[in-house]
Amino acid sequence: MNPEIHLLWKEMLADLSTTAALWELTIIAVACSIALAVNGALRAYVMRNAPEKWKLGIGGANRVLFPLSTLIFVQIGKIILSHWQHTSLLQLTSTLLFAMAVIRLAVYAIRYIVAPGGLLKTLENTISTSIWVVLALHLSGLLPEMFQVLEDIKFKIGKHPVDLLLVMQAVLTILVTIFIALWISRFIENKVMRAEHVSVNLRVVMTKLLRMLLLTIALLIALSAVGLDITFLSVFGGALGVGLGLGLQRIASNYVSGFIILLDKSMEIGDVITVDKHYGVINDLRSRYMILAKQDGTHVIIPNEALITTAVINHSLIEHKGRVQINLSISYKSNLERAMALMHDEAMQQERVLMKPSPDVIVKGFTENGIDLSLTVWVMNPESGGSALQSSLYLSIWRTFEANGIVLAKSDAAAKLAEMLA
Known part of the structure; x- marks a missing residue:
């Protein structure tokens, strides 16, 4: 003792x-x-x-x-x-x-x-x-x-003899330096993310680059502190570059695409976009992928490379507003112009609907069962979703149609059933 x-x-x-x-x-x-x-x-x-x-x-x-x-x-x-x-x-x-x-x-x-x-x-x-x-x-x-x-307890790593105590000291040193780097990174990140005069994308890029830089510096300091020659990292970096070029090019492409998206400001957190068949609000932009919050409450993870190589509809790029659309059909016995005017007036009564641009009602076509109409309105808070607004529009239009003698067209299934019963 x-x-x-x-x-x-x-x-x-x-x-x-x-x-x-x-x-x-x-x-x-x-x-x-x-x-x-x-x-x-x-x-x-x-x-x-x-x-x-x-x-x-x-x-x-x-x-x-x-x-x-x-x-x-x-x-x-x-x-x-x-x-x-x-x-x-x-x-x-x-x-x-x-x-x-x-x-x-x-x-x-x-x-x-x-x-x-x-x-x-x-x-x-x-x-x-x-x-x-x-x-x-x-x-x-x-x-x-x-x-x-x-x-x-001694053993060799290559040609260099080491002992277990040295290995544990090296691991502990690396963990402590990385821990300090992460703490400093988080502290600076909180400061940067509160800088409202800087765009959100630029703040995200700065924090991610800062974290990568601090972790790299911490790792180099830790390796030097335990007596390892860091010149071997040049060989490792070359091998890593070859690996990225051959086997990890898609992963590298996603990371590069992520930084491009953040820097060119084509998309920001909170924007309403359509990617392929997915429509929703950008919930988060990360280095490798984007998280898209859909109106049904689900979240879609989209690789950043897909946002660069495919067409993306940004509904709120210039102005932060979104489009909500409903479709319905009326019978040929109904007054078409009266129905279109009633749909426009009911849309104007909704609190979320913008007056400019004004709600728009168009005739989409004529079918065997009736006349197809489409109502398009614009709202300022698209991230709140459009399902509730669509439901309210459908309900108010149905009530006013009943009060004014506008009859909705029967679906194909209902028409066939009526023929069979007749």
Whole structure:
């Protein structure tokens, strides 16, 4: 066992039967009480007077404020009490408080980066357990011996001899640097996405490029920190380029197409578009695909390459408005012009329908059963859907047709049934 840890436990066990332990416990209790009072008063004051944009950082500080403030008061008591007796219990308490502060800060940072879900809970439990295990090994004096065992496990990667401890240090260094890069990226991303004077597409492009840049820098720093020669990445980059050119060209095409769409402003989040047979609102634009929210509540994932190589109808490119259309047929016995006027008047009564451009009623054709009519209206909020408006139009037109003697045409099935019954 580590001599320092052995001496710490020996002194603490010896002090338990004396008044020295009582003094140490008193200092711990006083430190916790003062820290709770200071923490509560400071948090209430800051959260009441701080600007809204500071509250995110203040929330992270609140998580570590209690263990750190308690640690400060415990250290002050330790310095004073060390002139008269052993302070092993205070030393142990300081170590536990520091570990608590690290865990709380790490968990807060993870919640800032990772969206709520099963992955977030798993990461929180993994980090907390890992820190407590390392602390337990340190306090038990087994940590140096564990390091020695890992260092004795040696193997070769190519021509270079390495040990398991070095591999674990390398993995940990890479994870920490990537974690810091993601945290910085998320912090800057929140700032950029609130810049309303910059277009949405440009903000999305900037955040994605920034994340890629920070992750690349973090990976290079981590590889250099563990002593690996990063010049081999040039060979890897060449191989990756060949792979993209041969086997991954469709994937690469989707990523390139995504950046082109974001930069040329042909489509933005919230636009109403028609792609192939899919009509809906752009819910999200990502590096590889677009998410289209349809009116029936479903979502379609469309690869970005399809948006570049096929025709896309953007109903709200110039003005953010959408078209809603209904079709119906009237019998030949009905007054055609009267029916068209009634449909136009009923459309003008709807709250969502725009007056300019005015609702438009056209004759689509003459069939065996009747005259086909089409009513087209325009709305300013197409992302809200058109099913409710269509239903309201159908209902109001049906009522006014009944009141004015306009008869709807029978369908083919209804006409055949009437012939059979006749």
